[in-house]
Amino acid sequence: MSRIGKLPVAIPAGVKVEVQGAHIKVSGQKGSLERDLRPEMQVSVENGQVVCKPTGGDKQTMAYWGLTRSLIYNMVVGVSEGxxxxxxxxxxxxxxxxxxxxxxxxxxxxxxxxxxxxxxxxxxxxxxxxxxxxxxxxxxxxxxxxxxxxxxxxxxxxxxxxxxxxxxxxxxxxxxxxxx
CATH class of the missing domain: 3.90.930.12 (Ribosomal protein L6)
Incomplete structure (x- = not known):
């Protein structure tokens, strides 16, 4: 289990997150960022938070889990604070x-x-x-x-x-x- 991947990413006020399959778009007051995600990851927006879940259980998928969460977190912080x-x-x-x-x-x-x-x-x-x-x-x-x-x-x-x-x-x- 990924300790980092399990943590949800809180969406601050003024930030909008759109997930369409394996593509995510994050918009905020400083601009917008887009990224294609790994197909092994399921990303969803629930209760004002972005949640990442792996589709498989192998070692490489678990590594992508933490990476995906960190990339999304950096996108959210970037468009809100820079x-x-x-x-x-x-x-x-x-x-x-x-x-x-x-x-x-x-x-x-x-x-x-x-x-x-x-x-x-x-x-x-x-x-x-x-x-x-x-x-x-x-x-x-x-x-x-x-x-x-x-x-x-x-x-x-x-x-x-x-x-x-x-x-x-x-x-x-x-x-x-x-x-x-």
Whole structure:
């Protein structure tokens, strides 16, 4: 039995959930999200809650049970509250700026890197070179943050690069430069 899958997803005020077979649509004040679900799952709306039930009892179906419930929960939270992810830039001369849907990164390369933000994701750069990504789709925000981080991942010697806020980068000791 899935402990997560058994929990119903409460539908807050202002959020509308429509289930049509293996397709779910969640609408709220911030927007709407749609997703096709696994055919092994039965999803229904009962008493202001979304309930997931498996159709089979094998191990893989039980894994999909918890996954399906988590995906629906993220959709409901996304359209009602939204999600955000913060990235920080470390390094002398490293900076970022946003104009429209293009994030420009100056992170030590000979030319600035222009990163196109996907539709539905907005980016804001703070004073301390903190990039804040906001949107309603948790999957898309995580994927976008990972792609931005991959432009210049933090290196282990000086710690320069783009990292998630609060991420610990294990530091290595460099060469000592002493005599033999």
């Amino acid at each position: 999600f955000s992810r913060v990235l920080t830039i470390e390094g002398v001369g490293y900076r970022a700026s946003v104009s429209g849907s293009t994030l420009t990164l100056n992170v030590g390369y000979s030319n600035p890197v222009a990163f196109a933000l996907p539709a539905g994701i907005t980016g804001v750069v703070g004073k301390d070179n903190a990039i804040t990504l906001q949107g309603i789709d948790k999957d898309l925000i995580g994927l976008t943050a990972a792609r931005i981080r991959a432009v210049r991942a933090p290196e282990p010697y000086k710690g320069k690069g783009i990292r998630y806020a609060g991420e610990y980068v294990a530091r290595k000791v460099g060469k000592t430069g002493g005599k033999k």
